[in-house]
């Protein structure tokens with residue numbers, strides 16, 4: 001019997017190419033519970049901020065809200081997060097007003113599109129599935145647009161944030177102004193940021 005050696009399979013074993021998802025998907029980097037990130041950009045009268053913080057810090061859990069109580073907690077947290085000037089106190093003299101706030105929840109789970117994002121509104125159409133109890137992370141991502149009538153009076157920010165969210169311990173802050181970029185940390189113990197001379 002003649003034996004034929006086929007060069008088998010080598011061609012058939014093709015590294016599976018990760019599908020380029022059509023929809024935008026932001027991978028969550030590794031996050032540390034208690035630690036959030038806040039980017040602040042001050043450009044003229046406009047203060048743009050972007051907050052990215054583990055769900056654990058904000059609501060105490062990161063799975064999809066399933067019980068009535070959890071859903072209520074998420075709804076309340078979104079409203080509080082959206083109320084920028086209540087959780088990030090600017091000097092009154094700077095005359096700042098919130099122009100826009102968008103709150104979304106970004107979940108780590110890739111195969112569940114329902115987890116992708118929830119708009120700020122009232123919306124919790126969560127389906128009450130606890131996904132077999134496996135742990136996956138989620139984050140609150142919030143963007144703010146704030147307009148300040150007297151931005152030169154922006155001498156600091158008082159982080160009431162820590163009073164509202166018991167799980168939050170620290171925020172890494174990246175501040176960008178016309179003068180450049182600066183990194184700060186504010187913590188539950190030192191919840192103040194001094195901005196000095198900005199204008």
Ligand SMILES: [Zn+2]
Pocket residue numbers: 031033054055056062136137138
């Ligand atoms: Zn997490």
